[in-house]
Amino acid sequence: MRTILTTLGTGRARSLRAALTALLAAAVAVGAPFYFAPFQVFQLTMVLLYAVALAGLNLLVGFGGQISLGHGAFFAAGAYTAAVMLDRYDSAHLATLPVAAAGCFLLGLGFGVPALRLRGLYLALVTLSFAVFLPPLLKRLEPVTGGSMGLTVDKLQPPAWSGLAEDQWMYLVVLAVTAVALLLARNLLRSRVGRALLALRDDESAAEVMGVRLSLHKTLAFAWSAMFAGVAGCLYTWVIGFVSPDSFSFVLSITLLAGLVVGGLASLYGPLLGAAFVMYVPSVAQDVSDAAPGVVFGLLIIAVMFVAPTGLAGLAGRARDAATRRLTRTAPAAGRTPEPAPTTAPAADPAPADAEPVGAPPRTEKE
Amino acid sequence: MSAVTEVLQQVVEGIGSGAVYASLALALVLIHRFTGIVNFAQGELAMISTYVAWQLVSSGMSFWLALPVTLAVSFVGGMLVERIVIRPVRNSPELTTVIVTVGLFIFVNAMAGLIWSFTVKDFPQPFPDGGIDLAGVRVDWSTLGIIVVVAVVMGLLYLLFQHTSAGLVMRAAACNPASARLSGIRVGRVLMLGWGLAATVGAVSGVLVAPVLFLEPNMMGGVLIYAFAAATLGGFDSPVGAVVGGVVVGVAETLAGAYVGVIGADLKVGVPLVIILAVLLVRPQGLFGRAAVERA
Amino acid sequence: MEFVVRDDGYQPPKAVEEARRLVEQEKVFAVFQTLGTPSTAAVWDYLNKRKVPQPFVATGASVWGTDDKHPWTTGWQPNYVSEARVYAKYLKEEKPKAKVAVLYQNDDFGKDLLGGFKAAVDGSGIKVVAEESYEVTDPSVSAQMTSLARSKADVLLDVTTPKFGSQALAADAKNTGWDPLHIVNAVSASTSVLKPVGFKNVQGLVSATYFKDPADPRWADDAEMKTYKDALKKYAPDSDPDNQFNAYGWAVASSLHKALDRMKCPTREGLRDAVRDLKDVKVDMLLPGVTLSTGSDDAFPLETMQLMRFKGERWQLFGEPVDTRKEFGSPEN
Incomplete structure (x- = not known):
């Protein structure tokens, strides 16, 4: 047993496995729209775009250690930017993406400034108040936003040369954007910005002493995460084709945060898990109890938090570690006891070889 | 009505709403003092306590008997929630607990709808109808009643925090449970007590508010945001702050909605937002909070 | 089915x-x-x-x-513009110089009704002197009601959904300094909205309806009402037959039944065409005088409503059913 685990643990085998799993995942992802029914492909598309929003929120909350209960507002901003451009200026769909991204980046920067002075709880509440304020504001700006009736726009259409159906094309486009977004998130984290964020999260004073510019990086965290949410909102408009103020109530913001934590804070594929949870569980809950799906949904959120306090993404890793410990209990294996990164087990794991800090804020976990 | 009287009438209106926000804010402050977390489910727990009271009254019990029974049930209920739902995630990151309260919010709200449906229920009004007329400004007995009860609860909590050892014990348990334990504090008991008390205060809030807002599962949803604003403004550690915050938020929102044309009734929810932002930028710990409770 | x-x-x-x-x-x-x-x-x-x-x-x-771009979609209940017109007509007859204060929900429902009302009273002696809106996330409408009271209007037009309807009625009842004619829209006219406020506090309330109220004793011996209540007792014994929503459900389901019966062929196209070509179809539980009518120039199945006033413990119909299409023309105008 030990030898097997040792072999599996070598660097080369690890990167080979990582590459193979990545390839497999990519093949599955690209092949999905040709296998599943259109409705299911649509659901997968929604999961992907929510994952983009969660990846952004993850930057801010998971890695940056700040709380935002208002990310639905950035999502809405991106969605409305795209909708207004499509409706009023007859733009091409793809042209709306950079505008939504840039606009939300700037919006996030603007937010980041007052956010500097606010800590934890107060920041959460300010962002929540803004999320509550947004729908009435959107309604008030009726000439631009179409008021409470909202705006209906054309969905993203497949070009003739592709021969694809509408759902398939939308899925593949959203998949491409999501892949880019997740890669961007990963690279941000590995860059100086990412390291600065982690340092700030773990110990602000120490980080400052070491030369990390507090204000700049906190503000940047907000800006990047807002940008991601805005991009997700833009994709939402492409896929659903309808925006209205009531689609973006504060419930959305709270659901996003819950989805992130359930999926896995500070984990790279937590956003995907969280998005899937938020998308599928309420529907399944209806099948279980059509009178009160909320009962099931609420209970499940609590249950997941009990079983996996830092999210489902960490669960596989922790199960693996627990199994590894059990298997190697007789032999004191130095260096094989729970590493921060899920490395040693054969479970499919497209995570990079770098240490993946599962479980964000500084309190210690149960283990 | 002269212009001044009209303004005063709106101010009275605002104080009335403010007292409603303050009542829930007091429960939020209690929880935060005891456990250091923000409890999203506070409003829903208050709502379900109110349904318990309603159920008792509907089954024939007199209101004045149903009330203490409800308070007792809420106290026990709060303790159970802490023990069963919150305790298991005590050692997890703070955000986990917050999300658990979100799940609790969804669960309790749906439960109430399942058991009692979403139609509006009639809730007995403990205060007499009518009101008094102060120089042309009308003040209902029910408004006065809410203000008085809220003031009394605030006073009791203030005494609890400032003048008993309970206050100190709570702070210790919230700030640093490990060290508190070493000092002999039964942290688990303290937490349960805190949740029980907060649930009781929440029940009072719900019972005060239901005759005015009408009882239905989403009754407290709108109030919660304003209660958060009130507690934030006041400083999350202070019962006096919660009440002052509530009144300020209520009055500002009502006046702005009534008199500032560009805001109007639809955007008046932006007023608490602006207030909070302004106050927190100038004084981050809120009006009455203690400066920088750093938990490094 | x-x-x-x-x-x-x-x-x-x-x-x-x-x-x-x-x-x-x-x-x-x-x-x-x-x-x-x-x-x-x-x-x-x-x-x-x-x-x-x-x-x-x-x-x-x-x-x-x-709209004419969605032939597969049709409404059913009298639309908010038609309903507003019924109230406008009533006021033109009873209070031709009335000053009206309006409380409305800030969404398409509230704005549609308010817009329809304003259009219907345009050019008459009736004036909207005060308007206050609210959001569904607001805890209460008491502040708006206080503002409206300042206007001292003769009439309060209440365009709210159930919970806020109860609040508005309660606020109106409490305010003894202002006693307008309170017109409440059909959505909030259910007794489940009025009961919590206290029946004694809503005497004289006016609204409009188009289907039979199961709590109204005038229908006690009505054959349709008997069928409805018997069926409910048999198939849904836990439901409350006096709840107007059940009656609504029955009426609209009957309408679908009638439409399906009229399909020329049992296909989706058949249903689409049948729904758009209803000629004075009578449906159980609709008021006498209220029938379904659609055609190439009329995409609104129900446009007739009758006014009712709350007296004692229930609604009482008065006047005659008003066919708003006949009186005002198509809602497009």
């Missing part, structure tokens, strides 16, 4: 998802009674593109009838 029911939580993206599930997975024949304007607006493009009938949506927005 097999019903598949899905809950969209009143959220447009969920509505889109559930509509797609119903059409693509459950393969339903038609999507009946989509509830709420936002949800209906979110899915009608999709349903029309997929050529799935969306008959009798459960919202009174006038747009379902004025």
Whole structure:
């Protein structure tokens, strides 16, 4: 047993496995729209775009250690930017993406400034108040936003040369954007910005002493995460084709945060898990109890938090570690006891070889 | 009505709403003092306590008997929630607990709808109808009643925090449970007590508010945001702050909605937002909070 | 007929998802009674593109009838503009110089009714002197009611949904300094809204309706009412037959039944055409004088309502049913 685990643990085998799993995942992802029914492909598309929003929120909350209960507002901003451009200026769909991204980046920067002075709880509440304020504001700006009736726009259409159906094309486009977004998130984290964020999260004073510019990086965290949410909102408009103020109530913001934590804070594929949870569980809950799906949904959120306090993404890793410990209990294996990164087990794991800090804020976990 | 009287009438209106926000804010402050977390489910727990009271009254019990029974049930209920739902995630990151309260919010709200449906229920009004007329400004007995009860609860909590050892014990348990334990504090008991008390205060809030807002599962949803604003403004550690915050938020929102044309009734929810932002930028710990409770 | 029911939580993206599930997975024949304007607006493009009938949506927005790009979608209940016209007509007759204060929900429902009312009183002696809106996330409307009281208007037009309707009625009752004629819209006219406020506090309240109120003793011996109550007792013993929502459900389901009977061929196209070609169809539980009518120039099945006044413990009909199409023309005007 030990030898097997040792072999599996070598660097080369690890990167080979990582590459193979990545390839497999990519093949599955690209092949999905040709296998599943259109409705299911649509659901997968929604999961992907929510994952983009969660990846952004993850930057801010998971890695940056700040709380935002208002990310639905950035999502809405991106969605409305795209909708207004499509409706009023007859733009091409793809042209709306950079505008939504840039606009939300700037919006996030603007937010980041007052956010500097606010800590934890107060920041959460300010962002929540803004999320509550947004729908009435959107309604008030009726000439631009179409008021409470909202705006209906054309969905993203497949070009003739592709021969694809509408759902398939939308899925593949959203998949491409999501892949880019997740890669961007990963690279941000590995860059100086990412390291600065982690340092700030773990110990602000120490980080400052070491030369990390507090204000700049906190503000940047907000800006990047807002940008991601805005991009997700833009994709939402492409896929659903309808925006209205009531689609973006504060419930959305709270659901996003819950989805992130359930999926896995500070984990790279937590956003995907969280998005899937938020998308599928309420529907399944209806099948279980059509009178009160909320009962099931609420209970499940609590249950997941009990079983996996830092999210489902960490669960596989922790199960693996627990199994590894059990298997190697007789032999004191130095260096094989729970590493921060899920490395040693054969479970499919497209995570990079770098240490993946599962479980964000500084309190210690149960283990 | 002269212009001044009209303004005063709106101010009275605002104080009335403010007292409603303050009542829930007091429960939020209690929880935060005891456990250091923000409890999203506070409003829903208050709502379900109110349904318990309603159920008792509907089954024939007199209101004045149903009330203490409800308070007792809420106290026990709060303790159970802490023990069963919150305790298991005590050692997890703070955000986990917050999300658990979100799940609790969804669960309790749906439960109430399942058991009692979403139609509006009639809730007995403990205060007499009518009101008094102060120089042309009308003040209902029910408004006065809410203000008085809220003031009394605030006073009791203030005494609890400032003048008993309970206050100190709570702070210790919230700030640093490990060290508190070493000092002999039964942290688990303290937490349960805190949740029980907060649930009781929440029940009072719900019972005060239901005759005015009408009882239905989403009754407290709108109030919660304003209660958060009130507690934030006041400083999350202070019962006096919660009440002052509530009144300020209520009055500002009502006046702005009534008199500032560009805001109007639809955007008046932006007023608490602006207030909070302004106050927190100038004084981050809120009006009455203690400066920088750093938990490094 | 097999019903598949899905809950969209009143959220447009969920509505889109559930509509797609119903059409693509459950393969339903038609999507009946989509509830709420936002949800209906979110899915009608999709349903029309997929050529799935969306008959009798459960919202009174006038747009379902004025629009001509969605032939597969139709409304059912008298739309909010028609309802507003009924109130306008009543006021023109009873209080031709009335000053009106309006409380309305700040969404398509509230704005539609308010807009319809303003259009209907345009040019008459009736003036809207005060307007206050509220959001569904607001805890209460007491501040708005206080503002409206300042106007000292003769009439209060109350365009609210149930919980806020109760609050507005209670606020009006409490305010002894202001005693307007309180007109409440049909959505909030159910006794479940009035009871919590106290029947004694809502005497003289005016509203309009188009179907028979099960609590009204005048229908006690009515054959349709008997059928309805017997069926409810047999198939849904836990439901309250006096709850007006049950009566509404019965009436709209009967309407679908009649439409299906009139299909020239049992296909989706057949249903679409049948729904758009109803000629004075009588349906159980609708008031006498109220029938379903649609045609090439009329996409609103029900446009007739009758006024009612609350007296004692129940609503009492008065006057004659008002066919708003006859009186005012099409709601497009």
